[in-house]
Amino acid sequence: MRVLGIDTSLRSTGVGVVESRGSTMTAVEHGRIHNADRLLLSECLRRLDAGIRELITRTHPDVAALEDIFFCKNARTAMVLGEARGVVIAACAASGLPVFAYEPRRIKKAIAGNGAADKLQVRKMIMALLALKDEPQEDAGDALAIAVCHLHHQTSFAALEPKPI
Amino acid sequence: MRVLGIDTSLRSTGVGVVESRGSTMTAVEHGRIHNADRLLLSECLRRLDAGIRELITRTHPDVAALEDIFFCKNARTAMVLGEARGVVIAACAASGLPVFAYEPRRIKKAIAGNGAADKLQVRKMIMALLALKDEPQEDAGDALAIAVCHLHHQTSFAALEPKPI
Numbered sequence: 001m002r003v004l005g006i007d008t009s010l011r012s013t014g015v016g017v018v019e020s021r022g023s024t025m026t027a028v029e030h031g032r033i034h035n036a037d038r039l040l041l042s043e044c045l046r047r048l049d050a051g052i053r054e055l056i057t058r059t060h061p062d063v064a065a066l067e068d069i070f071f072c073k074n075a076r077t078a079m080v081l082g083e084a085r086g087v088v089i090a091a092c093a094a095s096g097l098p099v100f101a102y103e104p105r106r107i108k109k110a111i112a113g114n115g116a117a118d119k120l121q122v123r124k125m126i127m128a129l130l131a132l133k134d135e136p137q138e139d140a141g142d143a144l145a146i147a148v149c150h151l152h153h154q155t156s157f158a159a160l161e162p163k164p165i
Numbered sequence: 166m167r168v169l170g171i172d173t174s175l176r177s178t179g180v181g182v183v184e185s186r187g188s189t190m191t192a193v194e195h196g197r198i199h200n201a202d203r204l205l206l207s208e209c210l211r212r213l214d215a216g217i218r219e220l221i222t223r224t225h226p227d228v229a230a231l232e233d234i235f236f237c238k239n240a241r242t243a244m245v246l247g248e249a250r251g252v253v254i255a256a257c258a259a260s261g262l263p264v265f266a267y268e269p270r271r272i273k274k275a276i277a278g279n280g281a282a283d284k285l286q287v288r289k290m291i292m293a294l295l296a297l298k299d300e301p302q303e304d305a306g307d308a309l310a311i312a313v314c315h316l317h318h319q320t321s322f323a324a325l326e327p328k329p330i
Contacts, residue, residue: 002273040328040329040330041254041330042254042255042257042258042263042264042330043258043270045251045254045255046255046258046259048255049255049256049258049259049311050259070238070241071240072243072244072255073240074240075236075237075239075240075242075243076235076243077240078241078243078244078247079234079237079238079239079243079244079246079247080247081244081247081250082243082244082245082246082250082251083248083254084249084251084253085244085248085251086210086247086248086249086250086251086252087251088210088257089206089207089210089215089248089251090207090210090213090252090255092207092215093181093207093208093211093218094211094215095213098207099207099298108303157269164207165205165206165207
């Protein structure tokens with residue numbers, strides 16, 4: 001199974017494609033879709049949409065996994081994050097991918113065994129789990145963690161199988 | 166000039182295409198993209214994306230206009246509205262349309278001459294301005310009002326020309 005993990009934001013969306021074969025997981029590709037501050041909102045969203053669709057066409061994932069967000073500082077921040085998140089979800093769904101979402105605690109627990117693990121612990125574990133030689137860019141690393149979390153829930157917790165969003 | 170007005174929401178997005186020729190405005194098409202409650206979020210967003218792109222391909226608008234939203238009851242509502250709004254903006258931008266946004270007061274003022282006009286006043290004025298025989302569905306009427314607001318600002322207030330988002 002091949003999972004596309006996405007760590008969504010308007011200016012820097014992390015992406016990571018992870019494949020599992022038996023008990024082995026491999027990072028097929030990881031990186032980020034970056035939008036410079038000077039770009040209009042509509043251009044940022046267009047680039048995000050095109051970037052996700054192009055990545056799916058090129059790497060053929062079976063499913064997409066995102067972070068679930070329940071809390072935001074304020075409604076304005078939530079609106080902007082929602083705009084980026086909606087584009088990502090629609091791009092995956094338009095490409096025929098089921099989409100799953102996981103709470104941050106669940107992602108950290110799946111990777112580092114502890115829902116309160118810090119970012120550094122999660123990144124070190126991701127590097128070990130995927131046998132990465134170089135440290136991934138921060139948002140790309142978070143995206144790989146989301147993809148691994150989905151694989152973990154598919155294989156270890158069939159009884160607690162997550163529902164698509 | 167042909168304007169696509171969009172009144173965005175996850176479950177019922179109003180759309181209205183208005184054409185201006187000289188001092189005459191005509192409603193080319195209006196309606197809504199409806200998503201039943203039982204549909205998953207990803208399917209709602211996919212349908213919204215496909216619906217907007219299909220409408221643009223079929224009716225060839227030059228520009229899109231939306232409502233600007235500064236206030237939301239809470240972050241969760243803002244996130245969901247943002248998700249729908251992001252999809253709509255990206256679908257317009259992917260089709261090459263510049264996107265403009267207007268505050269609700271500005272839309273009401275452009276249509277009914279009063280920023281505090283109620284929904285009924287706005288709808289009656291839209292029917293008169295576009296010589297509609299039948300009352301449009303509520304969200305479709307709001308979308309037509311947004312399109313007319315954009316045309317109004319293009320023609321009457323060149324000095325206050327709105328900026329694309």
